[in-house]
Amino acid sequence: MTKAFTTGRTAAMAPAVEELADRHLDALEASGPGTDLIEALVAPLPLAVLCSLLGVPPEDATRFRDWVEVLFDISASTPQEKARRRLELIDYMADLIDRKRRRPQDDLLTSMIAAHEQGDLSMGELLTMGLTLLMAGYETVVGQLGLSVHALLHDPAAYGEVCGQPDRLAPTVEELLRLTPSTPISFPRVAVEPVPLGSVTVQAGEGVIVSLLHGNRDGRTFPEPGLLDPQGHDAAHLTFGHGVHRCLGAPLARLQLQIVLGRLTRRFPTLRTAAGPDAVVWKDGLGTRGLARLRVEW
Numbered sequence: 028m029t030k031a032f033t034t035g036r037t038a039a040m041a042p043a044v045e046e047l048a049d050r051h052l053d054a055l056e057a058s059g060p061g062t063d064l065i066e067a068l069v070a071p072l073p074l075a076v077l078c079s080l081l082g083v084p085p086e087d088a089t090r091f092r093d094w095v096e097v098l099f100d101i102s103a104s105t106p107q108e109k110a111r112r113r114l115e116l117i118d119y120m121a122d123l124i125d126r127k128r129r130r131p132q133d134d135l136l137t138s139m140i141a142a143h144e145q146g147d148l149s150m151g152e153l154l155t156m157g158l159t160l161l162m163a164g165y166e167t168v169v170g171q172l173g174l175s176v177h178a179l180l181h182d183p184a185a186y187g188e189v190c191g192q193p194d195r196l197a198p199t200v201e202e203l204l205r206l207t208p209s210t211p212i213s214f215p216r217v218a219v220e221p222v223p224l225g226s227v228t229v230q231a232g233e234g235v236i237v238s239l240l241h242g243n244r245d246g247r248t249f250p251e252p253g254l255l256d257p258q259g260h261d262a263a264h265l266t267f268g269h270g271v272h273r274c275l276g277a278p279l280a281r282l283q284l285q286i287v288l289g290r291l292t293r294r295f296p297t298l299r300t301a302a303g304p305d306a307v308v309w310k311d312g313l314g315t316r317g318l319a320r321l322r323v324e325w
């Protein structure tokens with residue numbers, strides 16, 4: 028899996044991501060001011076990227092999105108509905124693996140099947156890995172893209188800077204990741220030994236969830252932590268986690284953020300949030316932050 032996500036392999040995906048971004052921006056322009064940016068660009072693009080990475084046929088992308096979104100949606104679906112969709116998704120992945128076994132292609136799922144056939148991965152692990160990638164790489168990027176555009180629209184100076192100076196893009200993306208992360212908390216960890224922390228001691232065996240969002244806004248590390256500093260900071264943020272289980276898809280996430288924000292700001296220099304109280308709707312959710320709607324004008 029790690030081999031599939033090296034910086035080199037990820038950079039090779041740039042032309043495909045650029046093409047996808049342009050296609051969605053054309054559609055945004057055609058649908059005119061007042062369009063919801065989440066529906067027009069922010070949600071479909073990362074899904075298409077994941078489908079192409081894994082080798083899911085484009086005609087299955089919409090069915091895929093329904094399944095994946097329901098897994099994250101804590102408000103709009105019952106536990107029974109979630110369980111049903113999860114089973115449908117597992118059936119679909121099992122069928123896709125079977126098809127790719129018979130007709131191998133140049134994609135990640137085919138490489139993972141090869142690892143399975145060499146005895147490196149069990150069938151259960153293969154299936155779980157496919158699903159994990161979907162869950163880890165979709166909602167997070169959708170959330171981060173929406174939050175980043177939203178933050179930039181609230182800071183016209185930063186928006187203008189990105190739009191006029193492409194070399195400011197990479198540090199601004201890092202600042203947006205720090206300031207408004209789509210992953211506010213870490214995966215849970217379990218302490219293996221007592222750890223004194225401030226006025227408490229976390230005992231061995233106790234669960235720990237780290238607030239990545241608060242770490243990113245620690246004033247001892249980041250001066251003026253609540254402001255977007257276009258110069259960036261020397262210290263690293265925690266949005267992709269830390270340690271051996273640090274986000275595997277971070278280069279792919281950065282690539283999508285830089286391409287989408289670069290092209291959006293260049294093409295729509297006067298972009299702003301649409302008027303009206305319902306232009307921005309925040310998503311409900313436990314593990315990830317994001318917007319359900321962001322209507323824009325230009």
Ligand code: HEM
Nearest residue numbers: 163164167168171210214267268269272273274275276280
């Ligand atoms: C802006 C987008 C993203 C954010 C903010 C994000 C954030 C995170 C975080 C916080 C973790 C947990 C790290 C830890 O517990 O220390 C993680 C793990 C992971 N992420 Fe991402 N992620 C993003 C995009 C992606 C993408 C695009 C993929 C792949 C297509 C991906 C694949 C993974 C995988 C496989 C893991 C588990 C790594 C492990 O357990 O060893 N992520 N991510």
